[in-house]
Amino acid sequence: MASHNESIIREPLVTGTDITYAKVTNDVLKPVENMPTKAWWIGFAIASLAACLWVFAVSWTFWYGIGSWGLNKTVGWAWDITGFVWWVGIGHAGTLISAILLLFRQNWRNSINRSAEAMTIFAVICAATYIVAHMGRPWMAVYSLPFPNQYGSLWVNFNSPLIWDVFAISTYFSVSLVFWYTGLLPDMATIRDRATGIRRRIYSVLSFGWTGSVKTWQRFETVSLILAGISTPLVLSVHTIVSMDFATSLEPGWHTTIFPPYFVAGAIFSGFAMVQTLLLVLRKVLGLENYITMFHIESMNKIILVTGSIVGVAYLTEFFIAYYSGGEYEQYTFLNRFVGPYWWAGCMMYGCNVLMTQMMWFKKVRTNIPVSWVLSIVVNIGMWFERFVIIVVSLHRDYIPSSWAMFYPTWIDMSIFIGSIGVFFTLFLLFIRVAPSIAMAEVKLLLKSSSEQAKKKLMDDGHVDESHAEFYKESLTKFDSVELSQYEKA
Amino acid sequence: MSSTKFILGLFDDPDVMMHGIDKLQKNSVPIYDVYTPMPIHGIDDKLGIKPSRLGYAAFMFGCLGGTTIFSLVYYFLVHDWPMNIGGKPAFAVPDFIPVTFEWTVLFTAFGMTITFFFATHLFPGRAPRVMDFRATDDRFVIAIDAKGNIPHEDITNILKEAGAVEIKHNDRKYVSYE
Numbered sequence: 191m192a193s194h195n196e197s198i199i200r201e202p203l204v205t206g207t208d209i210t211y212a213k214v215t216n217d218v219l220k221p222v223e224n225m226p227t228k229a230w231w232i233g234f235a236i237a238s239l240a241a242c243l244w245v246f247a248v249s250w251t252f253w254y255g256i257g258s259w260g261l262n263k264t265v266g267w268a269w270d271i272t273g274f275v276w277w278v279g280i281g282h283a284g285t286l287i288s289a290i291l292l293l294f295r296q297n298w299r300n301s302i303n304r305s306a307e308a309m310t311i312f313a314v315i316c317a318a319t320y321i322v323a324h325m326g327r328p329w330m331a332v333y334s335l336p337f338p339n340q341y342g343s344l345w346v347n348f349n350s351p352l353i354w355d356v357f358a359i360s361t362y363f364s365v366s367l368v369f370w371y372t373g374l375l376p377d378m379a380t381i382r383d384r385a386t387g388i389r390r391r392i393y394s395v396l397s398f399g400w401t402g403s404v405k406t407w408q409r410f411e412t413v414s415l416i417l418a419g420i421s422t423p424l425v426l427s428v429h430t431i432v433s434m435d436f437a438t439s440l441e442p443g444w445h446t447t448i449f450p451p452y453f454v455a456g457a458i459f460s461g462f463a464m465v466q467t468l469l470l471v472l473r474k475v476l477g478l479e480n481y482i483t484m485f486h487i488e489s490m491n492k493i494i495l496v497t498g499s500i501v502g503v504a505y506l507t508e509f510f511i512a513y514y515s516g517g518e519y520e521q522y523t524f525l526n527r528f529v530g531p532y533w534w535a536g537c538m539m540y541g542c543n544v545l546m547t548q549m550m551w552f553k554k555v556r557t558n559i560p561v562s563w564v565l566s567i568v569v570n571i572g573m574w575f576e577r578f579v580i581i582v583v584s585l586h587r588d589y590i591p592s593s594w595a596m597f598y599p600t601w602i603d604m605s606i607f608i609g610s611i612g613v614f615f616t617l618f619l620l621f622i623r624v625a626p627s628i629a630m631a632e633v634k635l636l637l638k639s640s641s642e643q644a645k646k647k648l649m650d651d652g653h654v655d656e657s658h659a660e661f662y663k664e665s666l667t668k669f670d671s672v673e674l675s676q677y678e679k680a
Numbered sequence: 681m682s683s684t685k686f687i688l689g690l691f692d693d694p695d696v697m698m699h700g701i702d703k704l705q706k707n708s709v710p711i712y713d714v715y716t717p718m719p720i721h722g723i724d725d726k727l728g729i730k731p732s733r734l735g736y737a738a739f740m741f742g743c744l745g746g747t748t749i750f751s752l753v754y755y756f757l758v759h760d761w762p763m764n765i766g767g768k769p770a771f772a773v774p775d776f777i778p779v780t781f782e783w784t785v786l787f788t789a790f791g792m793t794i795t796f797f798f799a800t801h802l803f804p805g806r807a808p809r810v811m812d813f814r815a816t817d818d819r820f821v822i823a824i825d826a827k828g829n830i831p832h833e834d835i836t837n838i839l840k841e842a843g844a845v846e847i848k849h850n851d852r853k854y855v856s857y858e
Contacts, residue, residue: 211692211717211818336756345756349765354778361782365789372793375802376816380717383813383856398797399806402816404727406800407719412732413796417789420742424785431778631718638694 195639198654198662202642203298204633205671206480209643211634214481215380218628221476222381226623229475234619240612247605248323256326258602264595265585269603270324272577273610276460277317278359278432279453279573282425283461284310285366288373289421292414297640298489300632301481304377305472305622306465307370312617313464314363316610321359323606351434358431362424369417372410375400376631429457436580443523443584446511452504456573459497459543462490463569468618470563472627479671481628484557488668491556494569498547501576505544523584531596532583539579542572557668642672684832684849686712688812689822689839694720697820700842701726704822707838712823715815734799738792745787750780810856812848819846 226234251258261268284306291299322328334356336346346353379400382393400406433453436444466487473482512524527536546568549555556562582597621627638644649659666672691697694716701723704711714723724731753776757763762770797803815821822844824835832849839847 215717215817336752342761345761347763348753348757348779349772349775351778354782357779357782361786365785368789368793372796376717379808380816382808383810383816394808395804397808398802398804399808400802400816401809401811402715402717403713404716404723405713405729406802407716408724408729409732409734409796409800411719412734413792416735416738416792420738420785420788423781427778427781634718 195644195648198645198648198658199665200640201485201662201665202640202645202669202672203301203483203485203636204481204641205483205669206641207643207646207673207676209480209637209641211637214630214633214637215384217478217480218626218630218633219381219384221622222624222626223384227475230619230623234616237612237615237619240609241616242609242612243605244319244609244613247602247609248319250602251323251326251606252328256324258600260597260599260603262595262597264588264593265582265597267324267585268582268597269578269599269607270320271581272574273607274317274320274324275432275453275577275581276574277313277320277610277614279429279457279460279577280464280570281310281313281317281362281366281461282429282454282457283465284308284313285362285369285421285425286458286461287465288369289418289425292418293422297636298486300636301478301628302465302469302486302490303632304370304373304625304629305469305627307366307373308621308625308627309465309468309618310366310461311363311370312614312621313461314359314366315617316614318359318363319610319613320606351431351438354431355435358428362428365417365421365424369414369421372413372417373629374625376402376410377626377629380630381626426454429454441584442517442519443580446508448504448507448511452501452508455497455500455504456543456576459494459501459547460570460573462494462497463566463573466490466494466562466566467570470559470566472622476622476627478628481633483671484669487559487562488553488556491550491562491565494566495547495550495556498543498550498569502544502548505540519589523587526587527579527583530583530587532579532586535575535579535583538575539572542568543576546572553668559670642666646676682826682832682849683851684826685853686811686850687824687826687829687832687835687839688848688850689824689842689844690812690814690846690848691820691822691843692818692845693843694718694820696843697822698722698726700822700839700844703838703842704824704835707834709824709829709835709838712825715811715821715823717816717818717820720820734792734796737795738788741791741795742784742788744791746780746784748787749783750776753779808856809854811850811854813855 221230259268259270284303287299287306288303291303322331325331334346334353348354375398378393378397379402382390382397385393430450430453433449437446437449439445469482469490470487473479509524512520515521527533527539530536546565549565555565586596587594645662648654649662654662663677666674666677689697689700691700697714697716698720701711701714705726711727714727716723754771758771810816811823812819812821822839826832826849829835836847836849
């Protein structure tokens with residue numbers, strides 16, 4: 191029931207003192223119902239220019255072939271797979287927020303899930319483009335599907351992790367899309383019912399005729415819960431299978447059983463960093479400080495800290511196992527990360543992912559917005575280098591020293607990478623203009639229980655233990671969106 | 681004879697609206713439907729709507745997906761073209777688990793969601809049957825079929841007493857049509 195009072199010692203999930211249901215709608219739909227601001231146009235111009243660079247570089251690749259990349263006989267996988275794993279990993283946070291946090295009844299997910307899911311979809315699109323691009327001849331993609339053919343039929347090899355990956359990524363993308371869009375329907379209906387003319391017609395189609403009747407909501411909630419239930423193992427399976435692309439090989443540095451949990455933790459780690467990067471800007475630019483509060487920022491930073499530490503433990507385990515195994519190739523690979531020609535990449539990986547994120551133990555760091563934003567970028571850089579180290583640094587020292595080589599990216603490699611970031615931001619910027627970036631219906635659920643005003647009312651009515659109230663007021667001091675003066679007189 | 685087709689009670693608070701449902705039911709006024717901007721738990725019980733059976737559909741679709749892909753892979757790799765990979769058995773069940781799992785999830789998600797859309801009549805292009813435009817924004821709307829529910833004044837009074845902020849007597853069932 192909406193009237194359920196939440197314990198006072200829990201921090202509020204919606205701040206502000208005059209938040210009504212109508213205000214939630216007005217605040218969230220402001221960017222959707224008005225002309226874009228100058229900041230949006232500047233961002234969009236830059237992002238779409240980068241996206242054009244992507245189109246150009248990928249076209250160049252398709253025209254001239256993979257030879258236009260910096261690959262060589264020894265390093266046959268480099269920035270392409272690095273970029274692929276990086277983007278897939280980033281995508282994981284959205285599903286984690288929308289599915290796993292739903293199962294754990296973490297209500298703070300309600301205001302960040304929509305944009306995080308959108309981010310998931312766009313990140314997986316970027317990842318999928320890498321898969322197609324790295325085939326060189328994109329029409330060959332059809333051979334990853336088990337279609338009857340003239341060679342026998344010779345079927346695709348279902349013993350291969352690469353085929354598992356085809357199934358995992360395509361399932362992940364389409365299920366995430368369904369989850370995201372089903373959740374969007376009520377909010378699309380809100381836009382429709384406020385719009386007129388052609389906009390109403392467009393949103394009428396997009397909202398599938400949603401009305402919000404009792405039965406619709408009841409079924410909607412069942413669907414959301416089951417989708418969350420199946421997306422949870424799905425998201426874990428996706429990066430597990432991505433890691434198996436490496437782990438099932440015999441390459442030192444790849445051939446380790448710790449890869450699945452290590453990759454999944456790393457994926458959540460980098461994904462939350464990207465959510466943080468986007469939302470810290472989003473809340474400021476769109477004026478959503480009351481909905482994406484300091485509590486959300488700190489919670490995400492805590493997840494980044496936990497997953498970053500798990501990744502750190504995985505790194506240590508890798509080193510220990512290399513030492514303990516006694517295998518000299520294995521030992522060389524890990525030593526080489528520090529003393530080889532790619533020592534700087536290794537330092538970026540370990541420095542950004544493990545050392546820098548340990549700063550999040552300090553509350554001052556977790557609740558400082560500029561520092562959090564910079565750290566989220568640092569994590570993204572670190573996680574890109576993690577994949578680069580795993581892929582290129584493991585490959586560049588072959589078993590035969592005469593095959594040892596370095597990888598030098600060409601301008602095409604770089605353009606595709608920069609371009610994919612452009613594609614991502616172009617899609618994201620378009621998304622915040624056409625769809626609500628916060629799940630309005632779900633935030634409205636919080637207003638009567640977990641909002642600052644509901645808690646203030648409880649305190650004003652005198653239903654609250656004095657020591658609990660003091661504890662609560664103390665916790666409010668970190669919020670940048672709370673007017674503290676109104677609590678002093680009480 | 682009035683031309684009222686539907687009486688709508690608009691509430692600005694979900695708890696007050698729940699109270700309104702109770703009051704109407706106490707006075708034996710049948711409720712046509714309730715429209716809310718967010719899911720309100722407990723209305724379905726009050727209106728006697730049975731729990732959704734979509735979970736069963738989801739389970740069946742999942743079974744179908746898993747069975748489909750496992751049978752296909754069995755046909756491809758064991759029956760139609762068994763490959764000799766280091767003398768290992770062609771029927772390598774552990775290797776078939778990842779794709780079986782993926783299609784179980786895929787079929788569950790799509791099957792259940794399409795069933796939901798089908799059962800609830802949701803599809804792109806469906807004309808929205810909206811009784812009040814603010815029901816997706818900030819109003820919790822109880823709709824009462826005016827036909828047979830007389831006198832309308834009594835219903836209006838019940839709603840007013842229950843705390844409705846606005847009561848509408850609509851001549852049309854849906855206001856969303858042009």
